[in-house]
Amino acid sequence: MELSEHLFRHEAGRMVATLTRIFGVHNLALAEDVVQEAFCRALEIWKFRGVPENPSAWLMTTAKNRALDVLRRERTARTLHPN
Amino acid sequence: MNEFVFLYRGGQAGRSPEQAQQMMQKWMAWFKELAENGHVKDRGQPLERAGKLVNGKRKTVTDGPFAEAKDLVGGYTLILAKDLDEAAELSKGCPILEVDGQVEVRPVMKLNM
Numbered sequence: 001m002e003l004s005e006h007l008f009r010h011e012a013g014r015m016v017a018t019l020t021r022i023f024g025v026h027n028l029a030l031a032e033d034v035v036q037e038a039f040c041r042a043l044e045i046w047k048f049r050g051v052p053e054n055p056s057a058w059l060m061t062t063a064k065n066r067a068l069d070v071l072r073r074e075r076t077a078r079t080l081h082p083n
Numbered sequence: 084m085n086e087f088v089f090l091y092r093g094g095q096a097g098r099s100p101e102q103a104q105q106m107m108q109k110w111m112a113w114f115k116e117l118a119e120n121g122h123v124k125d126r127g128q129p130l131e132r133a134g135k136l137v138n139g140k141r142k143t144v145t146d147g148p149f150a151e152a153k154d155l156v157g158g159y160t161l162i163l164a165k166d167l168d169e170a171a172e173l174s175k176g177c178p179i180l181e182v183d184g185q186v187e188v189r190p191v192m193k194l195n196m
Contacts, residue, residue: 003108008100036100043103044129047110048158 003051008039011056015063023067030067038063084163086124086191087170091160091177093153094184109178117162122173124161132157153183161191 004010012035019031038059052058117123132155134147157179164170167190174186 003104006101007104012100039100040103043107044157047107048114048126048129048160050111 003055007055011059012036012039015060018060019063019067022064023071027067027071030070031063034063034066034070035059037066084121085166085170086193087162087164087167088187088189088191089127089160089162089170089174089177090156090187090189091158091179092156092185092187094157094179094182106178106182109181113176113178114160116176117173122163124163127158127160129158130156153185157184162188 015035015038016028016031019034020028023031041062042055042059046052046055114123114126118126132147132152136145136147137143138145162170162173164173167188170188170190174188177184177186179186
C-alpha cells in the first residue's frame with residue numbers, strides 16, 4: 001500500500017471536521033488532539049504491521065474511539081466531583 | 084541460519100507528522116529489504132511507552148514510563164542471520180539510528196542437537 005506523501009495534511013482537516021460534527025464545535029481542541037494522536041499511533045504500528053487496506057478509515061476510527069474515551073473520562077470525573 | 088532479536092531503543096519520533104511519516108516509510112522499506120533477503124522471521128511489534136517493573140523477591144511494583152526515554156525498548160524484531168556479525172551488519176540499515184536511537188542485537192540461545 002503506497003501512502004500519499006502528505007497523508008496527514010490531506011486527512012487531518014477532513015477528520016477534524018467530521019469529529020466536530022459528531023462531538024460539537026466546543027470540542028474542536030479535542031478533535032485536533034485526537035487526530036494528531038491517531039496519526040502518531042498509526043505510524044508506529046504500521047511500521048511493524050504494514051499499512052492497512054484503508055488507512056483513512058483506520059485513522060478515523062482510531063481518532064473517534066480516542067475522543068469517546070476522553071469524553072467518557074471527563075463525564076465520570078464530573079459525576080464524581082461535580083465542582 | 085541463526086535467530087537474533089533486534090531491540091529498538093530510544094530514537095526521537097518525527098517532529099512533524101510529515102517527518103514521522105517519512106520515518107515510517109523508511110522503516111517499511113528496511114523491513115521489506117530484510118524480508119526479501121530472507122532475514123525476517125517475525126517483524127515483531129511496537130511497544131507502548133507505559134509499563135511496570137516488578138522487582139525481586141518482594142515483588143515491588145514500580146510504574147513506568149522509565150526515567151530515560153532513550154533507554155526504553157520501543158519494539159522488537161526476530162531476525163535470521165548467519166552469525167552475530169551478519170546480524171549486526173543488517174541492523175545498520177535501521178532508520179532508528181538516524182534519530183539517535185540504538186539497536187541491541189542479541190542471539191537467541193539454542194541447543195545444537
